Amino acid sequence: MNDPVAVFRALHHDRTPGDPLVLPGPWDAASARAFEEAGFPALATPSAGVAASLGHADGRTPAAEMFAAVARIAGAVSVPVSADVEAGYGLAPAELVERLLEAGVVGCNLEDSAGGVLLDPREQADRLAGVLDAADGRLFVNARVDTYVRALPDGTDVIAETVGRARLYAAAGAECVYPIGAPADHLPRLAAGVTVPLNAHGTPDGPSGTRRLGELGAARITFGPLLQRCATDAVRDLAARLRTG
Known part of the structure; x- marks a missing residue:
């Protein structure tokens, strides 16, 4: 299997319990090479980490800078790279797909909130379907579900809302769903409610x-x-030692 997208897609399936696909998030070419050298089979860029490396606040990176940074990361390694492109920077589906393919990535995250507010799930599902149609199998789309990090109406069952959105996105063609911020004890019910792989947010412990x-x-x-x-933090500690040593 030589197609990087097919390789990346296959990594998500037939996982045994306790052996999830772990995707470190490089923020530049040097960190990407370090993760590849450590033996990780694929990588997934974080928009906030890339933004910090470029001197921007999270969510404030111009699209051109983000795609250029992602292209440098993807070009620095031989393993597949997926890119977090937030809500898509307002690009039409075909243009978004073109920019991602030009950057050399095999997939992307697309989130269902903008400006701190959840988007209408059916409209988001339609957008995902448009991206997937334009990609025609050339990208693996991970649909982020922001129900745990954005305000919900009082009385909303967050698990039911999350599963409902995730099912819509999967039906639109998303191959993975990512309820960012979901507590660990919610994961069994979330995983049971969807038919595609579930992405969880980990800690480096x-x-x-x-x-x-x-x-x-x-x-x-x-x-x-x-x-x-x-x-x-490690650089900050090193700087403190140099300053006081």
């Missing part, structure tokens, strides 16, 4: 943490900007 998320139903683990922030 070693294999035991990712194994537990896999046992709870996650097929894929990503970390958002946490790894970039750990690296920044």
Whole structure:
């Protein structure tokens, strides 16, 4: 199997409980090479981590800068790379797909909120269907569900709302769903409610943490900007030692 998209797609399936696909999030070419050298089979860029490396606040990176950064990351490694492109930067589906393919990635995250507000799920499903139609199998789309990080009307059952959105997105063709911020104890019900792999948000605390998320139903683990922030903390500690040493 030489097609990078097919390789990446296959990595999500037939996972045994406790053995989820772990995708570190590189923020630049150097971190991408480090993760590849460590033996990870694929990578997934975090928009917030890339934004920080470029000097922008999360959600404030111009599209051209984000795609250029993602292209540098993808070009620095031989393993498949998926890109977090937030809500798509307002690009039409065909243009978004073209930009992603030009950047050399095999997939993307697309979130269902903008400006801090959840989007209408049916409209989001239609947008996902448009992206997938334009991609024609050339991209693996991970549909982020923001119900745990955005305000919901009082009395809303967050699990039911999340599963409802996830099912719509899967029906539109999304191959993975990502309820970012979902508590670990919600994962079994969320995983049982969908027919596509479930992406959970992990913490960099070693294999035991990712194994537990896999046992709870996650097929894929990503970390958002946490790894970039750990690296920044390490640099801060080094700077303090140099300053006071």
